[in-house]
Amino acid sequence: MAKKDPTDLSVEEKLKTLYQLQTALSSIDEKKALRGELPLEVEDLEAEIEGLSTRIDRIKAEIDEFERAISQKRGEIIEANASVERYKQQLNDVRNNREFDTLSKEIEFQSLEIELCNKKINEAKRRIDEKNVELDGSAAVLEEKQGDLEVKKGELDEIMDETRAEEEKLKDKARELEMKIEPRLLTSFKRIRKNARNGLGIVYVQRDACGGCFNKIPPQRQLDIKMHKKIIVCEYCGRILIDPELAGVKVEKPVVAEEKKTVRRRATATVKKTSTSKKATDANDMV
Numbered sequence: 592m593a594k595k596d597p598t599d600l601s602v603e604e605k606l607k608t609l610y611q612l613q614t615a616l617s618s619i620d621e622k623k624a625l626r627g628e629l630p631l632e633v634e635d636l637e638a639e640i641e642g643l644s645t646r647i648d649r650i651k652a653e654i655d656e657f658e659r660a661i662s663q664k665r666g667e668i669i670e671a672n673a674s675v676e677r678y679k680q681q682l683n684d685v686r687n688n689r690e691f692d693t694l695s696k697e698i699e700f701q702s703l704e705i706e707l708c709n710k711k712i713n714e715a716k717r718r719i720d721e722k723n724v725e726l727d728g729s730a731a732v733l734e735e736k737q738g739d740l741e742v743k744k745g746e747l748d749e750i751m752d753e754t755r756a757e758e759e760k761l762k763d764k765a766r767e768l769e770m771k772i773e774p775r776l777l778t779s780f781k782r783i784r785k786n787a788r789n790g791l792g793i794v795y796v797q798r799d800a801c802g803g804c805f806n807k808i809p810p811q812r813q814l815d816i817k818m819h820k821k822i823i824v825c826e827y828c829g830r831i832l833i834d835p836e837l838a839g840v841k842v843e844k845p846v847v848a849e850e851k852k853t854v855r856r857r858a859t860a861t862v863k864k865t866s867t868s869k870k871a872t873d874a875n876d877m878v
Contacts, residue, residue, distance in 0.1 A: 603819040605772065606793070606833045609780055612768040613793045619761050620790050622754040629747045636740040643733040650726045657715040657722070664708040664715075671701040671708070776822070783829055793831040795838040804828035 600608070678698045685691045769777055784792030787803065794802030796816060801808060806827040808816075816823050817834045824831050835841075 600771070600773075601819075602821060603837065605776060606819065606822065606831070607837055608768055608771050609776070609793045609831065610795075610833055610838050612765060612772065612780070613784075613791065615761050615765040615768065616784070617790065619758060619765070622758045622761070625754060626747060626750050629743060629750070633740065633743050633747055636736055636743060640733060640736050640740060643729055643736065647726060647729050647733065650722050650729065654719055654722045654726070657719045661712050661715045664712050668705050668708045671705045674701045675705075780831065783824075783831065787828070787830065791830060793833055794825075795833045795835045795840055797835070801825040801828060801830065801832065803830040808832070 675698050678694045678701070682691065682694050685694065772780070780792045784790055789803070791803050796802065796808060796813060797805075799807060799810075799813065804825060804827050806825065808825070812823065813834075815821070816832050817836075819834075819837065822831060
C-alpha cells in the first residue's frame with residue numbers, strides 16, 4: 592500500500608496526528624523529568640573532576656620544574672667548589688700582587704655563586720613543600736568528587752534502566768508520527784513546543800478556555816475549532832488548539848434545557864399543590 596503524502600491529509604487528520612505526537616513527546620518529557628537534576632549534576636561533577644585533574648597535572652609539572660632547578664643549582668655548586676679549589680691552588684704559585692688579587696676575586700665570586708645557588712635551592716624546596724600540600728588537597732577533593740560521581744552515575748543508570756525501553760518505544764512512535772506530518776507544520780509545532788514552558792505545542796479546549804494558557808476562547812472561535820476546517824492557534828500563547836472530542840477526551844455535558852424545564856415544572860407543581868392544600872384548609876376553617 593502506497594504511503595500517504597503528509598500534504599494530502601485533511602485538517603482533522605493533521606490535528607489528530609499532531610496531538611498523538613504531543614502525547615508521545617509529553618510522555619518522553621515525563622521520563623526525563625524522573626531523572627530530575629541528576630544528568631546536570633553528573634555533567635557538573637565530570638567537569639569539576641576534569642578541572643581538578645588538569646590542576647593536579649599542572650602542580651606535578653611545577654614540582655618537577657622546581658626539582659630540575661634544584662638539580663641544576665647543585666651541579667653549579669659542584670662546579671663552583673671545584674673552581675674555588677683550583678683557584679686556591681693557583682694562589683700558591685702567584686708571582687705578583689695583580690695575579691693574587693685576580694685569583695682572590697674569582698674565589699670570592701665563586702663563593703657568592705655558591706651562596707646564591709643554596710639560597711635558590713632552599714626557595715625551590717619551600718615551593719615544593721607548598722605545592723605538595725596543594726597537591727594533597729586537590730587529590731583529596733578529586734577522590735571525594737569521584738566518589739560522588741560514582742554515586743550519581745549509579746542513581747542515573749538505575750533510573751535509565753527502568754525507563755530506557757519504554758522511552759525508546761516512545762521515541763520510535765514519535766518518529767513515525769513525524770513522518771506523517773508535513774515539514775512546515777511540524778517545524779511550526781516544534782517551535783511552539785520549544786517556546787512553551789510546559790512543552791505543550793497543541794492543547795484541547797478546556798471549559799471554554801485554552802488548555803495551555805487558560806485564557807477564554809470566544810464561542811465563534813470554539814465553533815471554528817470544532818469544524819476542523821483549518822488549524823487555529825490561541826491568540827494569547829500561540830499554541831495549536833483542538834477540540835476535546837478529536838483529542839479523545841470525554842467532557843462532562845452541561846445540563847440541557849429540557850432538564851431545566853423539567854426542574855421548573857416540578858417546582859411549579861409543588862407550589863400549586865401547596866397553594867391548593869392551603870385553600871382547602873382555609874375552607875374547612877370557615878365551615
